[in-house]
Amino acid sequence: MYTFPKIHFQTTNFDGAVTSVAFCPESKWTIIAVTLATGKLIVSNSFHGDRQLIASTTKYLAELREQVSQDESLQWKHEKDGCISVDLGYVARQVVWHHKGDYFATFAGSESPKLIYIHQLSRCKSQRPFSRLKGIVTALSFHPRQPLFFVATQRHVRIYDLAKCQLKKKIITGSQWVSCMLVDTYGDNLFVGGHDKTFSWIDLQLSSKPWKCVRHHTAAVRAVAQHRRYPLIATVSDDATAIVYYARISNDPLKENEFVPVRRLRSHSPQKNGLAILAAIFHPTQAWLITAGSDGSIALFT
Structure with a gap:
């Protein structure tokens, strides 16, 4: 095990505590998405990596043009430092990217479907995918290959078909309170952690229930x-x-x-x-x- 020394390669100061950070998976950009305790979403150049990629990312972000979102109260704004900000109006718990690096999603731990947004970077637009939703949302994830969207609540994970705008499958997680989830590279398996110390592996091709459920931790996963x-x-x-x-x-x-x-x-x-x-x-x-x-x-x- 190595503990990193206190060396800062790149430091960025925001106007609030950071609640979530996610790197854009598109390899031609050096983009990160950051959510803050002030209720803001920031899309910024990380300024890490190849110099040409950093330069092209700076140019790409500068050339993006804001459009009117489905929810007119949610507007994208270019800041003076070159980043883009979105005032969500709530403290986002997590930001997650689609594997192609254009769409990403944010949510707050609430029963309200109004607090889940899917954002499109190339068009600078945000939209709410749900008008109704059951349970308190605890995690989100995109399917890596299909237009499917995973929404975890306290005990279940619901898989929605974004193309058809309908619920495709409801997963029983084996946990009493889901804290996190991960969809595997091919989208065939779902891994779920819980506040009740459980870790579940759901093989989506076999069943909507856990193939394996263990409690190897003594506190929340x-x-x-x-x-x-x-x-x-x-x-x-x-x-x-x-x-x-x-x-x-x-x-x-x-x-x-x-x-x-x-x-x-x-x-x-x-x-x-x-x-x-x-x-x-x-x-x-x-x-x-x-x-x-x-x-x-x-x-x-x-």
Whole structure:
């Protein structure tokens, strides 16, 4: 395990606490989306990476033109520093990108469907996909290959067909209060973490119920990460540990998936507010896990 020294490669100051950050998956841009406790959404150049990509991203953002959104109270605005801001009117809990890097979504933990927006960067437009919604929303995700949208509430995950504007499937998660979810690279499997310490693996091709449901943590599961190249899954929790699993998804319908806990990792310190590790991500090519904690530190496990 390595703990990064206090070296800042790039620092950006905002007018409020950051509630969520997500990098645009489109490799030709160096764009990040940030949500703030002030109720704002910021789309900005990260100024990291290849110089040509940074320059082209700056030009792309500057050339975008605001349009009137479906909800006229939600307007996009170019700021003096080159970023684009949107006043959501609520504190967004999460921002998630579609894999093509043009659409992204935000939501607040509420029963109101008015607090879920899907934004389109190229047109600078925002729209509400739902007029009605059951339950308090806890997480969102796009399907990586189909026009499907995953909406997690306390106990269920509903999959909506955005092209047909209808509910396609309702998933039973096995958790009493969903805290996070992750859709795999092909969109065939769903991984769900819960405040009740549960971690569920739902094979969407087999059933709408969990194929595997475990409680290896002693506190709330805060995030789930999957490696792009290796059969590895990781969960992080308020018990200040990260658990790495060997998770091989079977391509043979006659063979079961493989799921084995490999290692429990420790680095972060629990805080008085009960929080510990809040986020995790695998390195895209190396078998390395990066975790971020409420203690203000980032750890790299190799």
